[in-house]
Amino acid sequence: MKPPKVVFVCQECGAQAPKWMGRCADCGAWNSLVEERAASPDLAAGAAAGAGTNRYAQFATSGTSKLYAEVETSNAARLSSGIGEFDRVLGGGIVPGSLILLGGEPGIGKSTLLLQAAAHFARDIGPVLYASGEESEHQIKSRGDRLGVGPETPLYLLAETCIERILEEIARLKPALVIIDSVQTVFSIKFQSAPGSIGQVREAATQFLFAAKGQNIPTILVGHVTKDGALAGPKVLEHVVDTVLSFEGERHHSHRVVRAVKNRFGAVSELGVFEMTGTGLRAVANPSMLFLSERAAGTPGSAVLCCVEGSRPILVEVQALVSTSTYGNARRMAIGVDQSRLSLLLAVLEKRAGLSLAGDDVYVNIAGGMTVEEPAADLSVVAAVASSVRNRALAHKTAVFGEVGLSGEIRGIPQAPLRIREAVQMGFNRIVMPFANVEPDSAAQNDGCELVGVRTVGEALDNLIA
Ligand code: TYD
């Protein structure tokens, strides 16, 4: 028998090399090549080509193409996970036969959320197989007891890390939903490399993809993220799966956010908000209320932003603290907003609004651990920083949104009516926003909410910090 073929695979980008190198020739990552061997050369060749010869047979009904009109429109009903916020992130529920990846840091609550979803799903739709490579059946059971999973629930637990054996169990049980916790702990007997290595993760993702599509069983994979926030087992996973959900939040805060990063069946950046309680995760129906709950009245350096995540408007508090720098280098720290965006906005404030920040440390934070990436947050950051510099608080019932350009102009942003409606519902009576977004007959004005359209940063600050 020929010795097994050895390849060195970059754990960052998946590139292969015949010998070890200190630096990946493809992506340039240092010390990322790891030896991987296939148990048998012919299986390795099949896997490396990404197309096991007969595995695609499960997918296709015939080898010939079909005319567009001949293909049946599948409006297969989505399956509800029984957790409204989770369904929302998925774009309205689980699509039959889809492969979903739920990524997040250890201890954030992935297993908890999926066990809750599994229990609901099992009760309402059909049997669920929960395969765990991290916990024993007893551990999962005791967690389930805590979450109030009843003994009559058709939920099958399997503590197993071998992919082939999990697939056998799927074939035997024919469950309505499969959960694999986690993709980094399972391994295929076809490879000798350790679980969690890129070859194993890729193999797991493809095998479960074929199982999901071939047998029309929706499958959820749990994935761990590395310390810099990327999903371990990098891009290969994201390409294979239909939907990538990211579970975020700070372990020290009770609330958690699930966000769609990629979704073949729905809008991305759709957001679900949960609260971790003693008995599992609880959906938060009104996130604005949660994020503003601890806001103190009359403090300088605080502004309320109406942001939109997916199709959902949320009010968050943007906080800034400007203090004299004690060291030579002024520090600029941003938590929840982009660091380079903050630098840009501070430069605009100095140049266009005449604020001097040269000798000051500037800290910006979104209260409650939320992250906002859209440019509509610009004006709220500017307002919070200016408010801290001048030590004057913004009016308590005033909200802001708008993009700030380099010449100090305030640019219009999408979905303004949605933001206005949310602010009005939360009892705000004044919104400082881009002039371009103000519609003369806006319904908000009738509700006693004043819309102040502004064109420049200077004008905005005049209206916010008189
Ligand atoms: P877990 O779902 O195990 O996280 P992950 O699978 O992402 O690693 O969640 C672990 C944390 O959640 C743990 O620190 C305890 C907390 N927790 C609660 O606060 N309440 C609960 O009901 C449960 C089950 C867990």
Ligand code: MG
């Ligand atoms: Mg877990």
